[in-house]
Amino acid sequence: MAFSLGQYVKENLLAVQEYSFLSWRAFANLFSQPRYLGDMLQQMDVIGVGSLPIVVLTGFFTGAVLALQSANSLARFGALSFTGQLVSMSMVRELGPVLTSLMVAGRNASGMASELGSMRVTEQIDAMRALGTDPSRKLVTPRLTATMFMLFFLTILSDLVGLAGGAAIALILLRLDLNEYWTSAWQTLRYADVFMGLTKPVLFGFIIATIGCYYGLSAKGGTQGVGRATTQAVVAASVLILAVDLFVTRLLMVMLGPL
Amino acid sequence: MSTASQSGTEKAIVFENVSLRFDEQVVLDGLSFELDHGATKVLLGVAGAGKTTILKLTLGLVRPDNGRIFVLGQEVTAMRETELFELRRRLGIVFQESALFDSQTVEENVAFRLLEERVPEHEIERRVLEALRFVELEQTLNLLPAELSGGMRRRVAIARAIISNPEILLYDSPTAGLDPVTSTTIMELLMKQRDVYHTSALLVTHRLQDAFMMATHVFSREQNKMVPVPPGTDWDSKMNFMVLKDGKIFFEGSAAEIANSDDQYIREYLTL
Numbered sequence: 001m002a003f004s005l006g007q008y009v010k011e012n013l014l015a016v017q018e019y020s021f022l023s024w025r026a027f028a029n030l031f032s033q034p035r036y037l038g039d040m041l042q043q044m045d046v047i048g049v050g051s052l053p054i055v056v057l058t059g060f061f062t063g064a065v066l067a068l069q070s071a072n073s074l075a076r077f078g079a080l081s082f083t084g085q086l087v088s089m090s091m092v093r094e095l096g097p098v099l100t101s102l103m104v105a106g107r108n109a110s111g112m113a114s115e116l117g118s119m120r121v122t123e124q125i126d127a128m129r130a131l132g133t134d135p136s137r138k139l140v141t142p143r144l145t146a147t148m149f150m151l152f153f154l155t156i157l158s159d160l161v162g163l164a165g166g167a168a169i170a171l172i173l174l175r176l177d178l179n180e181y182w183t184s185a186w187q188t189l190r191y192a193d194v195f196m197g198l199t200k201p202v203l204f205g206f207i208i209a210t211i212g213c214y215y216g217l218s219a220k221g222g223t224q225g226v227g228r229a230t231t232q233a234v235v236a237a238s239v240l241i242l243a244v245d246l247f248v249t250r251l252l253m254v255m256l257g258p259l
Numbered sequence: 260m261s262t263a264s265q266s267g268t269e270k271a272i273v274f275e276n277v278s279l280r281f282d283e284q285v286v287l288d289g290l291s292f293e294l295d296h297g298a299t300k301v302l303l304g305v306a307g308a309g310k311t312t313i314l315k316l317t318l319g320l321v322r323p324d325n326g327r328i329f330v331l332g333q334e335v336t337a338m339r340e341t342e343l344f345e346l347r348r349r350l351g352i353v354f355q356e357s358a359l360f361d362s363q364t365v366e367e368n369v370a371f372r373l374l375e376e377r378v379p380e381h382e383i384e385r386r387v388l389e390a391l392r393f394v395e396l397e398q399t400l401n402l403l404p405a406e407l408s409g410g411m412r413r414r415v416a417i418a419r420a421i422i423s424n425p426e427i428l429l430y431d432s433p434t435a436g437l438d439p440v441t442s443t444t445i446m447e448l449l450m451k452q453r454d455v456y457h458t459s460a461l462l463v464t465h466r467l468q469d470a471f472m473m474a475t476h477v478f479s480r481e482q483n484k485m486v487p488v489p490p491g492t493d494w495d496s497k498m499n500f501m502v503l504k505d506g507k508i509f510f511e512g513s514a515a516e517i518a519n520s521d522d523q524y525i526r527e528y529l530t531l
Contacts, residue, residue, distance in 0.1 A: 034375075119360075127358035130318050131372050131419075132348035134341070 018218065023210040026140040040142035047108050047143075048150030054103050055154045056161050062095055063087055063162030067169040083176060084185035087166035092189060092197040096159040098245055101204035104151055105237040109212035112143055113233035116216025117226035125217065140213045148205035155201040192256040200248060204241050211237040270329070271296045271427050271459035272317055277326030278506075279312060286312050287323070288506035294427075298496065299453055299460040301470045303528070304503035310463040311355070314429040317461065318350060319343040331426055348372065351420030352429040357412040359404040359419070365391070366400040369418045376423075390418040394448055410441035417448055421456075428452060428460040434469050446472050447485050453497075454478040467529060474498045474514035502528065 029035075070086040116139060119125050128135050163185055170176040212233045219229035272294040279287045286309045294300050302310040315321040316328055319335045328335045333346055359368050367374075369390055373383045391397040394414035404412055413433055420428060430449065434442035446469050452458050454477050464470050474494070476485040488494050495513040502510040502517070502525065510517060510525055517525060 034377075122361070123354050123356060123358035124360055126315070126320055127352075127354060127360070129320055129344075130347055130350070130352045131375070132344045133371075133375050134344055 015218075019210065019214045022136060022140065022214050022217065023206075025136045026144045026210060026213070029134075029137045029141040030145065034137070036138055036142050039138065040146050043142050043146035044150055046111070047104065047146050048154060051104050051107055051150070051154060052157075054107060055100050055158050058099055058103050059091075059096065059158035059161035060165040060168075062099055063091055063165030063167075064169045065165075066090055066095065066162070067166035068173065071169070071174050080174060080176065081180055082184065083170055083174065084163075084166065084181035084183070085188040088163060088185035088188055089193065091159050091162040091166075093193050094197075094245075094249075096162055097155045097197055097200035097204065098241065100155045100158040101151060101201060101208065101241050102238055104147070104154065105204075105208045105211075105241060106234055108147065109208045109215075109233045109237040110230045112209065112212030113216040113219070114226055114230045116213055117219030117229040120217055120219045121222055121226060135217065140209070140217075143213055144206065144209040147209040148202050151201040151205035151208070152198060155198065159197065192252075195256065196249070196252045199252065200245065203244060203248060207240050207244060208237050211240065270294060271298070271331060272461070273327075273329040274313075274316075275327040275329075277316065277323045277328060279309075279316070279321070279323045285506045287316075289326070290503075290506070290508060291326075292501060292508060292511065294459055294461065295496065296426075296459055297457040299462060299473065299498050301473065301498075301500045302461060302463045302503065303465075303467070303470065303500060304509075305528075306465075308503040309506055310503060311431050314352060314431055314461060314463060317427075317429060318347055318352060348376075348423065349425060350427045350429065351423070351425035353413065353416045353420050353431060353433050355431040355433075355435055357404070357416040359412055359415060361404050363403075364400065365396070365402050365404070365407070365415050368404065368415060369422055371419065372423050386422055387418075390422040391415075393421065393451070394418045395444075410437050410445070413437065413441075413445055414448065417445070417452075421452060421458075424456070425458065428458050430460060430462045430464075432463055432465060434464065434466050442466065442469060443472070447478065449473065450476060450478040450485050455480060470500065471514060471518070474500075 066087050067083055071080055071083050074080050074082055074086070116125070119128075125135050128138065163182075166185075167178060167181050170181045171178055215229040215233035215236070219225045221228070270293045274290050274292050277287055277290045278285075290309075290313075292300070302313060304310055312321060316323055317330055317335070319338065319340070323336060326336070330346060331349060335343065335346070338346070360371070363371075366387055369387045370383050373386060378386075387400075388397055391400065394417050396411060396414050396418065399407060399411065399415070404415070407415065417433070433449065434445050437445070449460070449462065450473060453460060453473075462470070462473065472485075475488055477488050477492075478484070479486045495515075499511065499513050500517045501508055504524065510520065510522070517529070520526065
């Protein structure tokens with residue numbers, strides 16, 4: 001028992017060390033040649049453009065249900081006109097970045113883990129190393145930069161579509177004035193809110209790409225191993241996003257003052 | 260980066276007392292051998308004897324627990340991963356399962372190293388065609404690896420390995436699972452590389468007939484095919500055999516020596 005516990009701790013510490021090392025190398029690669037601009041643009045297309053439909057749908061329905069739920073509570077206090085304000089604050093500061101990241105994690109962390117995992121178990125990663133190419137530079141860094149960059153813009157889009165979803169509910173079900181909704185939604189936002197809402201996707205993008213690539217590159221055990229790596233990547237990325245969200249929110253609150 | 264020892268600079272590959280274990284299993288136990296420039300060494304042994312591991316150690320893809328490895332005068336065991344990439348560009352390897360990039364065409368696979376080196380496009384086109392012509396597959400340029408047969412994939416892997424004129428080639432069971440005709444075609448390509456370009460090589464194989472074919476034939480440029488080694492030719496320095504057993508070298512010698520060995524294990528191995 002003692003041995004197996006010790007072994008478990010040792011393996012997990014080793015995994016954290018390898019993950020940290022891979023993340024550091026992927027980041028450090030940005031500051032030296034060669035850079036794979038073509039691969040990065042291709043990944044931007046896959047991650048950014050490819051995720052548009054799910055991000056738009058998720059954002060819209062989240063904003064809509066948020067308006068619906070908050071209106072239910074606000075109506076009790078006769079404060080239905082604050083619906084836009086509430087949707088706006090929640091979407092921009094929290095739900096936009098977190099839900100967009102979770103969606104992209106489900107779609108792309110799994111994609112990265114399965115793609116790199118397949119390459120790993122069929123010796124394509126070894127072949128790349130044998131051909132004198134650094135897989136962290138060729139495969140990980142383009143995915144990292146593409147995810148961080150595109151998640152930033154996907155979050156902006158998600159926020160906007162979420163507000164539009166809230167507006168649709170406000171107009172159709174709550175019979176609120178659209179001008180009033182958009183004005184309160186707009187005026188309640190401060191730079192600190194926007195800063196918080198747009199810092200998170202950059203960090204979450206880092207988590208999604210590095211976790212997806214790490215599990216892919218450490219996959220072993222044939223197709224079953226690739227499946228396992230894919231599942232683990234999505235679970236780890238999702239949990240890490242939610243955990244980091246808590247700490248980053250608190251940190252930014254301290255840094256930016258009470259919001 | 261460490262400087263190589265005297266023997267390390269004179270030889271293509273030098274293993275000095277190399278040991279490696281995976282968990283509790285001993286894979287290599289104090290292994291030492293040398294490969295001369297222009298020579299070919301055939302690695303034999305039962306499955307799990309550590310033959311493929313030797314190829315991976317040579318490239319620095321796997322690190323030994325103990326011992327030193329010199330490749331082209333550089334101490335692989337003392338180099339960091341980032342330093343190894345430069346050295347690996349001077350070597351070529353053909354993996355057992357080919358390890359072609361399955362989302363890239365044959366042309367992109369073969370051109371991979373040249374694209375990485377930012378070689379001009381027209382030069383890449385010329386050299387890819389030349390390499391594919393060498394393996395007689397110039398008609399497959401736009402096909403994906405999944406559209407090729409096992410033998411064709413192996414030949415594309417050879418083209419990918421030789422395109423940058425490597426100084427050392429590592430072959431991991433290049434004829435495993437192939438029919439005799441395709442195997443002979445591939446062995447002829449290996450001979451051509453050895454005899455025309457004088458590339459040093461480590462050849463892992465389970466097919467003894469292929470190993471002996473390499474030892475008893477030479478590629479004739481005039482006839483563009485392999486022919487038996489002319490009688491009286493000193494061939495032992497260019498071509499020798501190494502049998503691995505329990506992580507150690509059990510036998511090392513020429514084709515004639517292994518064929519005439521009285522050792523019971525060797526006799527059993529040869530007749531398996």
